[in-house]
Amino acid sequence: MRILYLDCFSGISGDMCLGALIDAGMDSRLLEEELHKLPLQNWDIKVSRESSRGITGTRVKITVQEEHQPHRCLSDIRRLITESSLPEKVQENSLLIFQRLAEAEGKVHGVPADHVHFHEVGAVDSILDIVGTAHALYNLNVDRMVCSPLPTGSGYITCRHGLLPVPAPATAELLKGVPLRDLDIEGELVTPTGAAIATTLSGAFGTRPEMTLDTVGYGLGSKDFGIPNFLRVFLGSSSAGESHFSDTILVMETNIDDMNPEFLGYVMERLLENGALDTFVSPAYMKKNRPGYLLTVLCRPDVRDTLMRLLFKETTTLGIRFREENRAVLKRSSEEIDTPYGLVRTKFALDNRGVRLKAAPEYEDCRRIAAAKGIAIRDVYNAALLAAERNKSPLE
Numbered sequence: 172m173r174i175l176y177l178d179c180f181s182g183i184s185g186d187m188c189l190g191a192l193i194d195a196g197m198d199s200r201l202l203e204e205e206l207h208k209l210p211l212q213n214w215d216i217k218v219s220r221e222s223s224r225g226i227t228g229t230r231v232k233i234t235v236q237e238e239h240q241p242h243r244c245l246s247d248i249r250r251l252i253t254e255s256s257l258p259e260k261v262q263e264n265s266l267l268i269f270q271r272l273a274e275a276e277g278k279v280h281g282v283p284a285d286h287v288h289f290h291e292v293g294a295v296d297s298i299l300d301i302v303g304t305a306h307a308l309y310n311l312n313v314d315r316m317v318c319s320p321l322p323t324g325s326g327y328i329t330c331r332h333g334l335l336p337v338p339a340p341a342t343a344e345l346l347k348g349v350p351l352r353d354l355d356i357e358g359e360l361v362t363p364t365g366a367a368i369a370t371t372l373s374g375a376f377g378t379r380p381e382m383t384l385d386t387v388g389y390g391l392g393s394k395d396f397g398i399p400n401f402l403r404v405f406l407g408s409s410s411a412g413e414s415h416f417s418d419t420i421l422v423m424e425t426n427i428d429d430m431n432p433e434f435l436g437y438v439m440e441r442l443l444e445n446g447a448l449d450t451f452v453s454p455a456y457m458k459k460n461r462p463g464y465l466l467t468v469l470c471r472p473d474v475r476d477t478l479m480r481l482l483f484k485e486t487t488t489l490g491i492r493f494r495e496e497n498r499a500v501l502k503r504s505s506e507e508i509d510t511p512y513g514l515v516r517t518k519f520a521l522d523n524r525g526v527r528l529k530a531a532p533e534y535e536d537c538r539r540i541a542a543a544k545g546i547a548i549r550d551v552y553n554a555a556l557l558a559a560e561r562n563k564s565p566l567e
Contacts (some may be wrong), residue, residue, distance in 0.1 A: 173311065174382045177318040177369060178403040182360025185300025186231045187402035189369055192307035193218060194229040195388025195406045205306050206299055208255045213240070214295050221391055226399040228389025229415040236482045240295055242288050245273040248298065257306065264305040270282060275344040297364045304368055304417040311406060317380050317419070318373040322354035323345065323361050325394075327382045342366045348473030350376050350495070356396045376472055377419030377495055382407035418500045419470050420448065423479070425488040426455060428463030435464065438485045445481055446474035501528065508532070512540050515555040530559035 174219040177183065177191075193199050206216070221230045243251075248269050252262050273284035280287065308316070311346040322337040323346070330339070337359050338346065345366040354360065363368075384407040392400040435452055442450045449469040457463040468485070470478055470496075479491055502521040507514040516533040531553035541548040 172409045174380055174405075174407055174409065175308070175311070175313045175316045175370070176382070177316065177373070178379070178405065179319050179321050179361075179369070180403055181354070181356070181392065181396065181398060181400045182322055182324065182362075183318075183369055183402050184392060185297055185304065185363035185364035185368065186233065187392050188304045188365065189231040189300055189307065190218075190229040190390030191388040191402045191404040192304065192390070193231065193310065193388070194390060194460045195311065195386050195404050197307040199309055201310070202303055202306060205257065205261075206303055208257050209251055209302060210254060211251065211295055211298065214299065216299065223395075223401055223461075224399040226389060226391075226401055228391045228401050230391040230393070232393070233299050238357070243289050245269060245285050251298065252302065257302070258309055261302065261306045261309050264308070265302045268301050268367045268371045269307070269376040271348045271371045272363060273340070275341045275363070275367070278344055279340040281429040288422060300364055301368065302416065305372075308372070313406070316373045317375050318369045319374060319379075320350040320352040321361050321366075321369065322352050322356070324354065324356050324358045326357040328359050337493065338366075339363060345370050348471075348475060350472055354375075356398065358394060358396050359453045360396070375419045378497065379405060380418070380497075382409060390465065394465055418498050419495055420498060421470050421475055421493055422496050423468040423470065423475070423482070423491055423493045425466050425482060425491045426457060426463055427466060428455075428457040428461045428488055431485040432464070435466070438466070440481075441481055442468055442478060445477050446470060449479060476552040506556050510544070510551065510554040510558050512544060512551050512554060515540065515551065515558075517555055517559050519559070527559075530556060532556060532559070 189202075198251065203216055215234050217232045217234070219230050219232075220227065222228070249266060252265050252269075255262070257265075270284065275286045276287045277284040289303065323342070326337050327334050328337055328339060329335075338361055339359065341363045342361055345363065346361070349370060354412045382405070384405055386406050388404045388406065389512060390402045390404070392402070394400060439450045439452070447468050447470045451467055453465040453467065455463050455465045466482075468478055468482075479493075482488060482491055504521060506519070508517045515536045518531045518533065520530075521529045522528055532552050537548050537551040537555065540551045
């Protein structure tokens, strides 16, 4: 598995992403050839080796003859991308990024995403930044991307809507649920394009995951904030002998001793419906030796606020603790397995090569079949396990 880690030391923008990926090994000439597959005119790209306060990296500068460029809405950009001969995966990721951008802009301006007229982010340079980044990730065979917490900067920026605070409203919308860190710099460190790329394609936000490091790339920004201005990327792969990859999740906990325990099952169901990865209850002794419960929730950072609101609404708790934790995770797949009693959905745990390590038949399928046929549920479960074992082989 190829892993890319975005170390956003001084923020992230579209041109910094492109520069860092070129610095990490993407062929700039090939990238320019691929970008010319888009039906866009009157633009030019310059790639150069420069330095930012002593740190050498790659700077990408795209120049556009703006007077020849129309304002575009989301459907225009979709058409530009889908009518090109770019690889399907590049088109898919580019469209996902623009969809997320449009939704953020639409929410800020109070219009549907499809009615958003892009200005700065819809300009040709941003289209090239986004499609170029998607193509570089495709060319470098990146399977998973992880991003560091983001420093947004402070102060104000001037755009077509006038004077706006940093982060810009659309950027702030994109960064909901994302861990931010403080960097006492006045200026826009995270642009809407950079935020859209990071939040759309990153599988997690947090510390650098375990990997065997192959290369490091530096993409230089265009502004001087008084510190080295670069995006650093770590490109590597999971160790050949490992069967797992690393992940960062949020652990939320609260102690409860004054609520009807019958409500806990309902609360746990609601948590799972609203994005929790898992939730469980452990017995605990509280003040004055009162019996109580420790309710634990595992989730992605982007659903933290939703789940916190739910916990405050549905339980008697007055406080919730939360922290980031690293975990080792096996890849997973699911398929229907043919048994003498019928088809049973079965989950498989896979190593990094796609080899099935273990199987777990779905309880609900086993229960339904056992009840319908009047047989023991363990017979259905064991039959599914046996069928899964016979089918155990590397997945293509």
